[in-house]
Amino acid sequence: MILNIRDALRDPSMSGKLMLALQRAVSDQFTQTDWEELGYETGEHDYITGHQRLMRSLYFGDEDYGACVFQALRYFADHNTATIEALLKRKKIRFALENDAPELLQGLGLTESHVPAMPSGSITASQVVERALADADHLLAKSGPISCIDRLHTALQGYLKELAVRAGVAVDDQASLTQLFKLLRASHPKFQHLGSQDKDIVRVLNSLSNVVDALNTIRNHASVAHPNDNLLDEAEAMLMVNVTRTLFHYLNAKV
Known part of the structure; x- marks a missing residue:
């Protein structure tokens, strides 16, 4: 009551x-x-x-x-x-x-038993991914895929910057999402050797670079991050959500 x-x-x-x-x-x-x-x-x-x-x-x-x-x-x-x-x-x-x-x-006398929130402070890169994907799932259920794009973009940009900083790679504070992904691939030690199918994986990552660049444009011009008149259709918004999730999972597993 x-x-x-x-x-x-x-x-x-x-x-x-x-x-x-x-x-x-x-x-x-x-x-x-x-x-x-x-x-x-x-x-x-x-x-x-x-x-x-x-x-x-x-x-x-x-x-x-x-x-x-x-x-x-x-x-x-x-x-x-x-x-x-x-x-x-x-x-x-x-x-x-x-x-x-x-x-x-x-x-107010309204306390109920509940699992406590994760404490603030320094968190691991894996926790950054978990939080970003959880936020995206919440927004997906609440408002649909178009509402997830800005959150995923912001989380991915912050995550890439954090990975670079932790690896000792110099980062411009104003670096865009596209620039950060390019910098990480070029300078982070984990991306210098991609296994026995190195050339094919490089081709995949080059394609993902195009995805990241497109996500940057879509976020600015076809999402609810800004008052845009022409929003992305639901199927295409869901495509961007799923591709970005895939990139999160790959980066988290690789780094």
Whole structure:
């Protein structure tokens, strides 16, 4: 049972933490369907669908989406606290808060048994891959393959940079995804010997270089990373997701 939410929203020591934690959880987890369901459940459907930017910012992945979520949460806190209670009852929101703000849930008397999140700090390259693929799977289920492309692109770029740095390869902070993959192949010791079929594997890697270059372009011009009018079709978006997953798995096994 949800307890003391109204009191928490009136308490300056709790309200800010609660709003911030909810904003992060909703921004990361909520789909358009979730917003629609919340609206019908709480009587706030007209507000949610009539908000000037909320749904559009979610769909296009615009930078102001987080600010729009804050606006909605402040409205609910001021006009309909039952909506905040409804949010806290949703499994995906509770799951996110159990990982990111367990002390807040404890303060509200809402703590449940749950596997703890991975501790912050230095993590292995394998864990980077696991997290990136888990994030992509979550986005795939939530919003479809087109929503995965930006996450996979960002994760792959960071992963390639990390592999290069750990191998002592000098890296330009502004290096693109394509440049990083080329640098890694040319300079990382693990890629200097590719086994008995070296020439054929080089051909495969050359093809993957074209994939990486295409991923860079698609992310910028045909994904929700930017407000693009012409998005990639679902089948082609799924192709890019699967090819990028394959590259992740190969790099992780090789390095």
